[in-house]
Amino acid sequence: MRVSSLVVGLVAVTTAPRVAAQQPVTxxxxxxxxxxxxxxxxxxxxxxxxxxxxxxxxxAFPNPSLAATYTKDVPHYHYIADLxxxxxxxxxxxxxxxxxxxxxxxxxxxxxxAALRFDVDTAYTRALAAAAHARLSRRTASDADSLLRMARxxxxxxxxxELDVRLxxxxxxxxxxxxxxxxxxxxxxxxxxxxxMGLPADTPGITLADSLVPPPDSAPDDAGEPLRVAAAAASLxxxxxALTLAHRSLMPAPSVQVGIERSDPAEPSGTLxxxxxxxxxxxxxxxxxxxxAQARAARDRAQADLDLTRRxxxxxxxxxxxxxxxxxxxxxxxxRLLASADxxxxxxxxxxxxxxxxxxxxxxxQRNAREALGRYVDDVALAxxxxxxxxxxxxxxxQP
Numbered sequence: 001m002r003v004s005s006l007v008v009g010l011v012a013v014t015t016a017p018r019v020a021a022q023q024p025v026t027x028x029x030x031x032x033x034x035x036x037x038x039x040x041x042x043x044x045x046x047x048x049x050x051x052x053x054x055x056x057x058x059x060a061f062p063n064p065s066l067a068a069t070y071t072k073d074v075p076h077y078h079y080i081a082d083l084x085x086x087x088x089x090x091x092x093x094x095x096x097x098x099x100x101x102x103x104x105x106x107x108x109x110x111x112x113x114a115a116l117r118f119d120v121d122t123a124y125t126r127a128l129a130a131a132a133h134a135r136l137s138r139r140t141a142s143d144a145d146s147l148l149r150m151a152r153x154x155x156x157x158x159x160x161x162e163l164d165v166r167l168x169x170x171x172x173x174x175x176x177x178x179x180x181x182x183x184x185x186x187x188x189x190x191x192x193x194x195x196x197m198g199l200p201a202d203t204p205g206i207t208l209a210d211s212l213v214p215p216p217d218s219a220p221d222d223a224g225e226p227l228r229v230a231a232a233a234a235s236l237x238x239x240x241x242a243l244t245l246a247h248r249s250l251m252p253a254p255s256v257q258v259g260i261e262r263s264d265p266a267e268p269s270g271t272l273x274x275x276x277x278x279x280x281x282x283x284x285x286x287x288x289x290x291x292x293a294q295a296r297a298a299r300d301r302a303q304a305d306l307d308l309t310r311r312x313x314x315x316x317x318x319x320x321x322x323x324x325x326x327x328x329x330x331x332x333x334x335x336r337l338l339a340s341a342d343x344x345x346x347x348x349x350x351x352x353x354x355x356x357x358x359x360x361x362x363x364x365x366q367r368n369a370r371e372a373l374g375r376y377v378d379d380v381a382l383a384x385x386x387x388x389x390x391x392x393x394x395x396x397x398x399q400p
Contacts, residue, residue: 024209027124030197034120037198041116044109051098051105058098061086067259074266075273080259082279087253093245100238107231107397114227114395118388120196125388127189128212129381133374134186137179140370144172150352151359164359171363214331214380215324215387224396226317232309236302243295250288252281313393320389327383334376338369345369 025033035041064083070076148168155165187204195201225233257277264273348365351357 022205022207025193025197025206026209027121029209030124030193031117031120033197033199034116035113038116038196039198040112044112048102048105048109051102055095055098055102058094075261075264077262078259078275079261080257080275080277082255082257084255085253089248090245090253093241093248097238097241097245100234100241104231104234104238107227107234110397111227111231111395114392118392120193121388122385123189123193123196124208124210125212125381125384127186127193128208128210129377130182130186130189131208132212132377134179134182136370136373136377137175137182140366141172141175141179143366144168144175147349147359147362148172154355159355167359167363212377212380212384214328215384217328224398226313226393227395227397228309228313229306230397232302232306236299236306239295239299239302243292243299246288246292246295249291251283254281255279317390317393320386320393324383324386324390327379327386330379331376331383334372334379338372338376341365341369341372 062084064081067078067080067082069078069080071078148165148171151165151168155162190204190206190208191201193208194204194206197206199205255278257275257279259275261273261275262271264271267273345365345368348357348362352359352362
């Protein structure tokens with residue numbers, strides 16, 4: 001079995017034969033569909049819209065109230081408007097807390113989008129790898145049938161014994177079973193991509209248009225604060241401003257009352273008498289201690305969450321970078337092993353055709369070559385996943 005002839009066919013072009021009813025989908029199209037139709041993206045958009053609504057409510061001024069009363073005492077008619085004062089130190093703290101909460105929601109949504117891209121990208125890569133394994137299994141099963149026919153022909157002319165034919169039959173049957181299993185695995189992986197895209201996953205409706213190729217050798221550099229850390233920092237800022245608002249709300253905001261009175265017999269007919277008043281809330285029984293305690297506890301929890309997120313983000317990024325370096329190193333080693341296994345498999349097959357070596361040596365050489373190519377496909381997929389993990393962990397608000 002010539003393995004070098006399969007590298008391009010199995011790794012660079014890993015899509016199965018396309019059916020007319022199936023739509024070719026690239027990796028970018030799969031990610032775009034998941035972002036547009038996926039439930040996780042919908043949840044993130046809803047959370048962001050809710051945070052924007054909270055900020056809009058925080059910026060709104062209180063509505064005035066109007067009261068109209070009648071008394072038997074003169075003057076009889078009273079019209080009073082009451083307007084709560086939105087004091088600047090209360091308003092700024094309230095708006096600041098809502099704005100920081102909105103930023104936290106935005107950063108969280110951006111990270112969720114980046115995580116969704118990573119998940120779909122990983123599912124697409126695994127589907128490509130599964131398709132490559134299925135194609136490799138089909139090719140090796142076909143080669144095993146050819147080898148079985150060769151053994152039978154040589155038995156007829158007396159070159160080999162019945163043992164070689166039985167051994168070739170067992171090898172062909174085993175490889176046929178592997179081909180069936182790999183085909184089912186490739187179908188499951190393809191349906192997994194459809195499910196991630198928000199499509200029905202009962203029957204295949206797409207084909208994979210991209211190829212499985214190694215990632216770039218260089219990993220992206222740190223461009224700023226990661227999204228997870230930025231979201232945690234914004235949450236801490238929101239809780240800190242909420243605590244400030246709780247402290248400043250110890251004395252509730254006063255309200256101004258303005259109005260008019262009419263129908264006073266002592267005044268000329270139609271005379272309107274102005275009234276002005278100021279309403280103050282007296283904190284005799286409630287010093288806002290409960291709200292302050294809750295806000296302080298929420299602030300402390302947000303601080304602890306930020307510290308933990310920073311440590312975890314640094315550890316995850318370091319681990320992802322190590323994994324990427326190891327994966328790229330394995331790929332370089334796999335290329336050398338693949339070339340050697342390819343040469344050995346070709347030489348052994350020619351030697352068996354000439355009667356120089358037994359069939360067992362051919363099967364062993366082909367098995368080594370098949371495993372080398374399978375490991376190469378798996379390592380290409382793992383390298384792509386490691387590169388995707390680094391991109392996810394280094395995503396920032398400027399370029400998620």
